[in-house]
Amino acid sequence: MRVGVLGAGQLARMIALAGVPLGLEFVFLDPSADACANRLGEPLVGDYRDPALLAQLAERADVVTYEFENVPANVAEFLVSHTQVHPCPKALAVAQDRLFEKTFFHDIGIPTPDYAAIDSLENLEQAMTTIGYPAILKSRTQGYDGKGQSVLKSPDDLKPAWELLQGVPSVVEAFVPFKREVSIIAVRSVSGETVFYPLSENLHRGGILRVSECRANDPLQQQAEDYVSRLLEALGYVGVLALELFDVNGKLLANEFAPRVHNSGHWTIEGAETSQFENHLRAILDLPLGSTAPVGHAAMVNFIGGLPATEDVLAIPHAHLHLYDKAPRKGRKVAHATIRAENAEQLSESVKKLAELADQVDDS
Amino acid sequence: MRVGVLGAGQLARMIALAGVPLGLEFVFLDPSADACANRLGEPLVGDYRDPALLAQLAERADVVTYEFENVPANVAEFLVSHTQVHPCPKALAVAQDRLFEKTFFHDIGIPTPDYAAIDSLENLEQAMTTIGYPAILKSRTQGYDGKGQSVLKSPDDLKPAWELLQGVPSVVEAFVPFKREVSIIAVRSVSGETVFYPLSENLHRGGILRVSECRANDPLQQQAEDYVSRLLEALGYVGVLALELFDVNGKLLANEFAPRVHNSGHWTIEGAETSQFENHLRAILDLPLGSTAPVGHAAMVNFIGGLPATEDVLAIPHAHLHLYDKAPRKGRKVAHATIRAENAEQLSESVKKLAELADQVDDS
Known part of the structure; x- marks a missing residue:
């Protein structure tokens, strides 16, 4: 095959x-x-x-x-x-356009932050009277890792932000005072078998994911599974899908989804019974899906822009290194490491050391 | 690199x-x-x-x-x-010749079953008066997976066994009434850092390994570590080494060692914090060694001679499949699967199912 x-x-x-x-x-x-x-x-x-x-x-x-x-x-x-x-072109079409995506979320009952479609500066000024500050202006298409986005803090920011986007069709979104960012990795096979990983709690900086931690038994797991299930069903989805959410005082609001394996699920290689990568393959080949149960406590740290010495990473207890063989370049993800530990204390101690190494080489 | x-x-x-x-x-x-x-x-x-x-x-x-x-x-x-x-040529030279190997074990204080060097039929007849029946006649070199071996149950077996070996230099070994066969996988780096995996308990049939199970906290762990440490030190060994032992009423007797990664350590891919394969690489590259701690309960089942359907293996809870992309052939190892479970009951239930699948396709 x-x-x-x-x-x-x-x-x-x-x-x-x-x-x-x-x-x-x-x-x-x-x-x-x-x-x-x-x-x-x-x-x-x-x-x-x-x-x-x-x-x-x-x-x-x-x-x-x-x-x-x-x-x-x-x-x-x-x-x-x-x-x-797999996944189907429809999932691509929806995920590629922030306006389609948000509309799709709403149509199937997944709440999002307030948003409005923007086609002109006048349009944006008008929308901001209801959205309120702060807000984020994003191009409808092509953005990733925070690219093509501007934070709007006051009416003075509107014109420069709109000009930065060079007039491309955009979406403005209310900035929600989230407690944390989480994502759920879900898998659906050709036969419709569906499994969910425990929530990932994600830390972004400069629009780029830095750290993801597996949150087994999170109180919002069920809510996230409900939302992502609607998405899988509505899209007739096959494969791994990642839904990113804001936790606003215990209520989840959808940010965006990725119709693919996802950086916030890299901890599953060592930290789950079956990795997101293996389950993506099982799903698209219509094989039985593997257990998504967590194995101990796990978290992942990205290396952005530069690499620490291999021996420094491997000297950290419970560290598993994944180099991508990519030349370091400003803002580029070049590797990650996962910590899989027996308890939360071990985990946090080793994650701290890893994050320090990551910060030393991070050029962003 | x-x-x-x-x-x-x-x-x-x-x-x-x-x-x-x-x-x-x-x-x-x-x-x-x-x-x-x-x-x-x-x-x-x-x-x-x-x-x-x-x-x-x-x-x-x-x-x-x-x-x-x-x-x-x-x-x-x-x-x-x-x-x-790495490992060094000396380890090869000792491991390649059963007589050198047994002599080496004795010189560094690792007990073995009684044995004698055999160069002629007369020699063999003489040796058997002290070794006693049953015993095993093995060629000194080239044997693996039970090839080049004959069981001696009575004096009548001596001539045919010797003729089967076509007169090559051999070793006769007392057959010890072992309770079980175990092995210990050890790792030593260029810098001399040394780690040990938990004992593997191994089931052979027809001279071929069928099932290995990780035995965390085995009462004989310390005895096995003591023996394998002597071997690592005496050889100035670098890399992964597997020492196979008989458990005779709580006393370990060395059978043989392999100066390489070993089939009885395949469960470490999912069942240990760091696999034997990764630790072999870390060792020969002089990187810090990874933890050998077990992750849950683990066992491995070999597929010999034939392959079950992938979906049948993956449908077994906690099964992880490793195909070798080798054409099935009588007696040939073509794949293995590991079960990594949260408790002993889950493990034994899934191992039983896997072993049944393995038996269905086994042609030996």
Whole structure:
């Protein structure tokens, strides 16, 4: 069985590492010959939109998946007409556009912060009279890791923020006074079997995820599962999906979802019975899903922009290092490490040490 | 950093799977272009004894290791003179010859069953007057998975057994009435840091390992650690070493050791904080060793000669499947599965199901 993946970055790499023991082969389509998953399968190097390469991918693979959501609609449709593709193009279409996404959330009863569609500066000024300050202006498409976003603190910020976005269709969202950011990783197989991981509690800085911690038995687990279940059902979703949420005094508001394996689920490699990567493969191949039960206490720390010495990471008790073989570059995720410990004290002690190492090399 | 491995079978494959997240690259030397690790690195295809290929391996790799102990002495010496090699050739030389091995055990105070060196039928007849029946006649070299061995139950068996071995130098060993077979996986780094895994309790049938179970807090752990420590020190050993022992009423007698990662340690992938494969790499690269603490309860079942359907294995609670991408063949190890469970009852229930699947496909 051969799995095709659009993209050959670290997510594709971790999918492949989970798939080799299951006897799977991989073919990757990525513009970079040096992409870090390429060594684990057959690389197709070139533009994602090149029909000849897409045809090769579809021909070589029994099933195609992707590691990023900004797959153009015509690319997804081309693949669907040639082979099996999971998750479905509809999930891509919804996740790619913040306005569609928020509307979709509302239609299926998942609450979000207040928002409004923005097409002009006048439009934005008008919307802000009801949304209120502070708020965040985001382009409807193409944003990730905090790119294409501006914080609006007062009416003076509106014009510069709108100009920064160069007039692209946007969404303005109320900034909610959240207690914490959480995400839930869910998995649904071709047969409709569905499992959920324990909530991840996430710490962002500069719009980039820094630390995720597994929160077993979180009081909001059930609420998050209810919301993400609606999403899975409404999309007829197959594979791993991550729903990011704000915890506002015990009420969850949806921020966004990613139709793919997700950085906030990397702790599952060591910290759950079955990793999100293996379960993504099981789901798209219609194999029985693996248990999502936590194994001890787990948290993950991202290394952004630079790498500490391997021996310094491995000297930290319970640390598991995952290098992506990517050249360090400002703001680029180049590795993560997971701590999986027997108790909360061990966990927090080692996470603290890891985070210190991460801060030392972080250039952002 | 690039690691060279002599051999590209399943042990090399699992070493590579552990090494990719550490940012390591691999080069394998194996006679088969189809060897199952080849896809995870750069394959050199040809005879292990080909000086040109060995020179390439030494040139391409920063450090060389191996997945089998029958590396000819001149091959090991060639590599040592060209690059770093771990474990050392001395460990190979001792492990390759059952007489050297037993003598070595005795010299460093590790007890073994009674034995005698055999060079002729007369020799064997004479030895059996003191060894006593039953006993096992084994060729001094080249035996593995029970090959090249004969059980001696009475004087009538001596001539046929000796003829079966075609007169090669041999060892006869008393068959000890062992309660169980155990092994201990130990790791020693270049710097001399040493760690031990919990004992594995092993079930063999037809000379082939079928099931290994992690025995945390075994009363014989300390005795096993004492023996294997002597071995590590006496050999100046670097890497993972497995010492197989008989438990005879609470006293351990050494059977043999393997100077490499070992089938009885496969449960460590899911069942220990750090797998034997990762710790082997950490050891030979002189990185800090990872914790060997057990994670829950774990056991491994080998699939010999044939494969069950993937979905049947994955439907068993807590099962983790490891296919080797090897064509099924009589008596050949083609995969294993590990059960990692929260308690002993879960473990034994799932192991029973797995063992049933293994028996259904087992052709031996």
